[in-house]
Amino acid sequence: MKWEEYQNHEWILYKNREKTNIECPECGALIWRRTDVVLTSYPPQFHYECDACGWKGTGY
Numbered sequence: 001m002k003w004e005e006y007q008n009h010e011w012i013l014y015k016n017r018e019k020t021n022i023e024c025p026e027c028g029a030l031i032w033r034r035t036d037v038v039l040t041s042y043p044p045q046f047h048y049e050c051d052a053c054g055w056k057g058t059g060y
Contacts, residue, residue, distance in 0.1 A: 003011055010015075016032055016034060016035050016036035017032040017034045017035055017036075018032065019020065019031075019032055020048070022034050022048070024050040024052065024055050026053070026055040027050065029052035031048050031055070032048065032049050034046060034048070039058060042051065045058045045059055046058065046059065
């Protein structure tokens with residue numbers, strides 16, 4: 001497998017995130033929480049993203 005093929009695999013999109021039961025504030029679809037990034041605020045926050053509309057945000 002070439003590097004370009006590896007990068008284009010769909011499973012990579014889901015490797016470092018988990019689906020939540022939180023609705024997107026823009027479109028209402030369920031959003032994902034990134035598990036590979038933790039913001040070093042107090043308390044810690046996470047990145048959230050919506051595949052349906054592209055919305056992104058941070059929260060606890």
